[in-house]
Amino acid sequence: MVQIPDPPAPPSSPASRPVPTSADVARLAGVSRATVSYVLNNAGAVRISEPTRRRVHEAARELGYVPHAAARSLRAGHSRMVLMPAPPVPAGPLYSQFVHDFQQALGRLDYTVVQYGASGLRGDEAARAWAELRPVAVLVPGPGIGPEGVAVLKRSGARAVVTLGCDRVEGAHALLLDHETVGRAAARHLYDRGRRRVGVVVPRERSLDMFSRPRLAGARAALDGTDATVTELSLAYTEESARALAARWRELGLDAVFAFNDEYAVLVLSALAERGVRVPEDTAVIGADDLLLGRLVRPRLSTVHIRLPSGRDLAELVDRAVRNPGTPPESRELLAATVVGRESS
Amino acid sequence: MVQIPDPPAPPSSPASRPVPTSADVARLAGVSRATVSYVLNNAGAVRISEPTRRRVHEAARELGYVPHAAARSLRAGHSRMVLMPAPPVPAGPLYSQFVHDFQQALGRLDYTVVQYGASGLRGDEAARAWAELRPVAVLVPGPGIGPEGVAVLKRSGARAVVTLGCDRVEGAHALLLDHETVGRAAARHLYDRGRRRVGVVVPRERSLDMFSRPRLAGARAALDGTDATVTELSLAYTEESARALAARWRELGLDAVFAFNDEYAVLVLSALAERGVRVPEDTAVIGADDLLLGRLVRPRLSTVHIRLPSGRDLAELVDRAVRNPGTPPESRELLAATVVGRESS
Incomplete structure (x- = not known):
């Protein structure tokens, strides 16, 4: 068995007592450090009498000694x-x-x-x-x-x-996790409902790119070779950004939007409602993730359900x-x- | 300096090579294990020549050796x-x-x-x-x-x-974090708006008790000694539970509800709307947390803004x-x- 030294006490320990070591436990229990280690790490292969085990456990409790997971994983070669x-x-x-x-x-x-x-x-x-x-x-x-x-x-x-x-x-x-399939499913649904000018929201938050880029690519792939167009819509998750997008809506001439996910979709729904754009009459909206939220808003939100x-x-x-x-x-x-x-x- | 042995290789290593140790690095670099340790743990106090440092780093890279954070924290007595x-x-x-x-x-x-x-x-x-x-x-x-x-x-x-x-x-x-103040603020607001029969939502999710119980207690404390009553409303975060609550609304005779937080409040708003209960005319609703969500629903949701x-x-x-x-x-x-x-x- 590899011997692992106990950690030295930190330079200025906040507790009044120094950090107890397995050597302290051994001293108090009147056994060797190896015995302390066998008992506290449940080394089943070694036979140790019940009274000795009890003495070690009591000494550890009295001193507030906690085995070091790091030392244990060093001994075991791996951790949990x-x-x-x-x-x-x-x-x-x-x-x-x-x-x-x-x-x-x-x-x-x-x-x-x-x-x-x-x-x-x-x-x-x-x-x-x-x-x-x-x-x-x-x-x-x-x-x-x-x-x-x-x-x-x-x-x-x-x-x-x-x-x-x-x-x-x-x-x-x-x-x-193939996020292209999410974009493909959303775009096909909008196409099947007769929509031909499809906007796809891409969040400004860069760390969402790993989801939003493949979703956009999937939507493009689904509509490639059809009479429909795909327009990329950059959007921050703020009311201001959504209002600015809604203000350009007539000019964009879109009749549908895949809004990245349900949270962005609810943001878009709200901004479009403020501008008097009717959903779904003027513009169809679909989100993704199938959150409870989407069933609570009016009109109830269409969505892509994703099974994780x-x-x-x-x-x-x-x-x-x-x-x-x-x-x-x-x-x-x-x-x-x-x-x-x-x-x- | 306390010597920490390297971890033994796991019983059946998945990689074709065994786990490299600092001894392997020392052998390849032609230096002692102590030198490897000094170099890789940036022990500033010890002077080691630049070519030696470079040799150690190259050997570590070649072998794919990574220092063991656990061993390092054992040596240092603490971690980051x-x-x-x-x-x-x-x-x-x-x-x-x-x-x-x-x-x-x-x-x-x-x-x-x-x-x-x-x-x-x-x-x-x-x-x-x-x-x-x-x-x-x-x-x-x-x-x-x-x-x-x-x-x-x-x-x-x-x-x-x-x-x-x-x-x-x-x-x-x-x-x-005194969650009673959240309940007090919500209840006082409802009272000031003339409401006298106040429901307080308590989520069924037990692990939210640490927030919901003090919020309820705060609402009770704020209305204690006034002519207003407080009714505890148990609610799960599902449409079914919200619909069951809304179905009993007339019978409960409440004119206001503090709905725990904005997410539960949006759930309650939706169920009340389905039942034809007008908000705020028949029942005032207030949430907590001031999520963007509350500004997106109609009617826009009153809330308790919490500064964390x-x-x-x-x-x-x-x-x-x-x-x-x-x-x-x-x-x-x-x-x-x-x-x-x-x-x-």
């Missing part, structure tokens, strides 16, 4: 930590729910999900920073990592790297990958897009 | 990790924005924010799990920790524990507390509540 980089924008409701479910499901499998905050690092540099925490698995949303980053993570002990995005990355499991993977399915995939690190990376198409037609289109 | 437990419910827009800003601000101060996922543990048991990661500071939202948990964290090296909630906890800095601490202010408080761990815990009142009266009340 699943690392997820935090998204670069405040999470929307769909993503918040997904992360919440995923955390719950992994928690039931005895993993701890750790969201790693924005560090200003990008791509493979960020992967090096993540690797320093020695996670057993990493789930990377968006275009955050390349083959080099995957290799760095694996060499530092990660048994599974899973990307959640539009592209496959060599060495990583891929959960493919369930947190449980994804947690099981991660667990399988951790337990069988030798299996080759698998790809799975995840995003099923279905139009929900309501009053606004 | 600020730990935040993830909230027990999917985060709402106000909280998502706050966490995002806080992460950005701490990132600029060279900390890494790590959100620790739901682990099924509560209170001081959870604090022990957090302590195992040896964070330098912990920010606990909600009623998640007691004095014992604070002591455990400090003894394991945390220099600052900051709670964000309704109560002070011994030994921790307190950012006090800026992410930057909070990051600076954490940084000060980390740098001066001896200073006694401070308390700060954070929540300023102002009514924004619009069309719905």
Whole structure:
């Protein structure tokens, strides 16, 4: 067994007592440090009597000693930590729910999900920073990592790297979210309803580009070769920006708009109503994400329902990958897009 | 300097090569392991020639060696990790924005924010799990920790524990969010507009109790001793639940409702409109949080604007507390509540 020294006390400990070490526990319990380590880390292979175990636990409690996860993972060679980089924008409701479910499901499998905050690092540099925490698995949303980053993570002990995005990355499991299908579904729906001059909202928020660009491309692809046109509409998530867009509406001559998602769609609906543009008579509006919000506004909002993977399915995939690190990376198409037609289109 | 052994390779490494260690780097660079450690951890106090530094960096790059953050924090006695437990419910827009800003601000101060996922543990048991990661500071939202948990964290090296909630906890800095003031402000506003039979929505979602209970208590306190009554209204965040509530509206005989927050308020507005209850003529409605959403619906939603601490202010408080761990815990009142009266009340 590798011996791990206890961490030295911080230069100026805020508590009145110094940080207790496993040596303190050993002294108080009258046993060796190795015994303390065996007992507190549940090393099942070593036989230690019940009274000794009890003495160690009591001494640890009395001193307030907590084992060091880092030292434990150094000994074990890996941790139970699943690392997820935090998204670069405040999470929307769909993503918040997904992360919440995923955390719950992994928690039931005895993993701890750790969201790693924005560090200003990008791509493979960020992967090096993540690797320093020695996670057993990493789930990377968006275009955050390349083959080099995957290799760095694996060499530092990660048994599974899973990307959640539009592209496959060599060495990583891929959960493919093809946002083009969302744009295609929205544009086809508008076309089928007789619309021919289609606006597509692209949020000004740059970090949404990874969703908005493929959605726009999908809409263009769906209408390519038809008699319909696609017009890109830049929009910030503010009333001012929506009003400025609505003020140009007659001049733009559009009869439909795919408004990126339901939140942007409600913003557009409100600005068009203020200008007297009738929905759906003058302009059809469709969002995406199928939030409850869209059913609460009038006219009720048409939307593209997006089926994300369930947190449980994804947690099981991660667990399988951790337990069988030798299996080759698998790809799975995840995003099923279905139009929900309501009053606004 | 304490010598930290490298982690052993995991039992079945997914990569074709074994996990490289600092000993491998030392061998390839032709230097001692201590030199590798000095160079890669930027130990400024030790003089090492530029060519040697370069050799070590090249060898590390060639082997794909990443220093172990855990080992580094064992050596340093603390980390740059600020730990935040993830909230027990999917985060709402106000909280998502706050966490995002806080992460950005701490990132600029060279900390890494790590959100620790739901682990099924509560209170001081959870604090022990957090302590195992040896964070330098912990920010606990909600009623998640007691004095014992604070002591455990400090003894394991945390220099600052900051709670964000309704109560002070011994030994921790307190950012006090008094949700009673939100309920008081809403109820007073409704009373001033001549309303006397006030409903207060309490979400069925149990993990929102920490906000909804004080908001209800504040509304009761504000109307205590007046001729107005307060009726508690249990509501799930679904259209079905809102419709069931609206169906009982005449029978309840209410002329106003404080709907917990803007999202619940929009749900209530929609259900009342379906039933032909006029807002504000028959029933005044007020939400809380001042989301953009409330300005987009018709009638425009009255709300309680809540000023949360800026992410930057909070990051600076954490940084000060980390740098001066001896200073006694401070308390700060954070929540300023102002009514924004619009069309719905």
